[in-house]
Amino acid sequence: MTISAPVQQRGAPPAPGSPRAQLEVTAVDKIYQARRGEVHALSDVNLSIARGEFISLVGRSGCGKTTLLRILAGLLPPSSGTVTADGESIWRGGKRNDEAFQHFGLVFQDANLFPWYTVADNIALPLKLRGVGKRARRARAAELCELVGLPGFENAYPRELSGGMRQRAAIARALSYDPTILLMDEPFGALDALTRDKMNLELQSIHAQAGATVVFVTHSISEAVFLADRVVLLTPRPGRIRSVTPVPLARPRSLETETSPEFQTIVRELRHELDEE
Numbered sequence: 001m002t003i004s005a006p007v008q009q010r011g012a013p014p015a016p017g018s019p020r021a022q023l024e025v026t027a028v029d030k031i032y033q034a035r036r037g038e039v040h041a042l043s044d045v046n047l048s049i050a051r052g053e054f055i056s057l058v059g060r061s062g063c064g065k066t067t068l069l070r071i072l073a074g075l076l077p078p079s080s081g082t083v084t085a086d087g088e089s090i091w092r093g094g095k096r097n098d099e100a101f102q103h104f105g106l107v108f109q110d111a112n113l114f115p116w117y118t119v120a121d122n123i124a125l126p127l128k129l130r131g132v133g134k135r136a137r138r139a140r141a142a143e144l145c146e147l148v149g150l151p152g153f154e155n156a157y158p159r160e161l162s163g164g165m166r167q168r169a170a171i172a173r174a175l176s177y178d179p180t181i182l183l184m185d186e187p188f189g190a191l192d193a194l195t196r197d198k199m200n201l202e203l204q205s206i207h208a209q210a211g212a213t214v215v216f217v218t219h220s221i222s223e224a225v226f227l228a229d230r231v232v233l234l235t236p237r238p239g240r241i242r243s244v245t246p247v248p249l250a251r252p253r254s255l256e257t258e259t260s261p262e263f264q265t266i267v268r269e270l271r272h273e274l275d276e277e
């Protein structure tokens with residue numbers, strides 16, 4: 001079913017072009033050329049994301065969340081429309097503007113660590129690729145291990161870590177070069193509920209300390225609300241923005257936040273909207 005309802009903007013997002021807007025998505029469409037014909041994945045997506053803002057992206061399976069994130073990450077060109085980061089277009093005529101991606105960090109559901117590298121070497125790999133010396137890399141890896149709750153694991157190998165610890169290492173790696181924009185695609189999707197709660201708390205404090213703008217894809221409405229300043233809900237394919245819901249809950253949020261009536265109301269309304277799709 002294609003929904004063409006007007007976008008509900010329940011809050012004051014940064015105005016397009018305003019200095020508050022770090023990431024701007026304008027009229028983005030994505031059509032995949034598949035063997036069985038065209039797949040219209042995204043339609044007329046418009047979104048302005050403020051510096052330091054935490055955006056959660058939710059919607060039914062197959063609605064285009066990963067597609068949008070991959071376009072933002074420079075892994076996939078949009079069929080039409082523009083995406084700018086700090087005013088710089090990240091796609092130019094189907095070509096990636098590598099300059100604009102210097103400050104992006106990516107984290108996916110699979111931590112994708114190199115098994116033959118230690119945790120510290122995995123974390124510092126982007127720095128090595130940028131020509132940073134060994135001593136500085138070591139220092140930064142130790143600092144990041146501390147930040148993501150892996151102190152003392154610098155010399156461990158990925159096989160010695162739990163799933164949650166591997167994801168922490170992946171987050172540390174994405175933070176190694178101080179990204180201003182962090183794009184996360186269901187990073188905790190494969191973790192058990194308790195570990196996921198813990199990771200959400202930690203991500204919140206990492207976000208507060210690192211100050212990066214975050215776009216976070218998740219299937220979990222409560223996770224989306226817990227983490228976000230605004231929750232963006234996409235319609236089923238082709239994905240359009242159905243609503244943008246601000247989450248005006250005080251920070252830092254704790255697990256008790258989830259039992260508050262305000263939290264539960266937002267979650268209930270978003271679930272209701274999702275059910276209407």
Ligand SMILES: Nc1ncnc2c1ncn2[C@@H]1O[C@H](COP(=O)(O)OP(=O)(O)OP(=O)(O)O)[C@@H](O)[C@H]1O
Nearest residue numbers: 032034039041060061062063064065066067068237
């Ligand atoms: N490379 C591709 N070629 C053709 N169609 C694709 C391709 N990648 C994704 N699609 C289709 O585009 C639509 C959006 O996919 P996408 O992975 O972005 O959705 P999603 O919301 O992230 O899904 P999920 O929540 O299940 O991960 C789906 O219908 C999918 O089948």
